[in-house]
Amino acid sequence: MLVRAAIAAAVMSIAPLQCGGHASDAAFREDDTPGDALWQLAQRFHQDHDVAAERRTLEYLVERYPASRWAEPAREELGAMDGGAGEGG
Numbered sequence: 241m242l243v244r245a246a247i248a249a250a251v252m253s254i255a256p257l258q259c260g261g262h263a264s265d266a267a268f269r270e271d272d273t274p275g276d277a278l279w280q281l282a283q284r285f286h287q288d289h290d291v292a293a294e295r296r297t298l299e300y301l302v303e304r305y306p307a308s309r310w311a312e313p314a315r316e317e318l319g320a321m322d323g324g325a326g327e328g329g
Contacts, residue, residue, distance in 0.1 A: 273305075273308065274304075274305055274308070275301060275305045275308025275309060275310045275311065276308075276310065278297055278298075278300065278301040278305070278308075278310065278314075279301060279308075279310035279313070279314065281297050282294050282297040282298050282301065282314070282317070285297060291321070294321075295318065295321060298314040298317055298318050298321075299318065301314045302314050302315055302318070
């Protein structure tokens with residue numbers, strides 16, 4: 241039992257520590273979140289004038305990742321696409 245505890249302590253001492261301080265700052269993130277990727281994809285569709293694909297992507301972002309930092313901007317964009325009627329309008 242003591243050997244297992246020593247091994248666990250050794251492993252924990254060399255494991256990388258994760259700091260929560262930079263998790264929300266995009267400048268310190270190594271990878272995009274799914275919400276980031278979907279927002280960027282929607283913007284690409286917008287640039288390409290593919291309104292149907294843009295709408296589907298924004299709707300999926302809001303539905304699947306409602307807590308994403310991009311969910312509210314996506315809702316606003318959907319509202320603008322609907323002439324200001326808002327989500328579900």
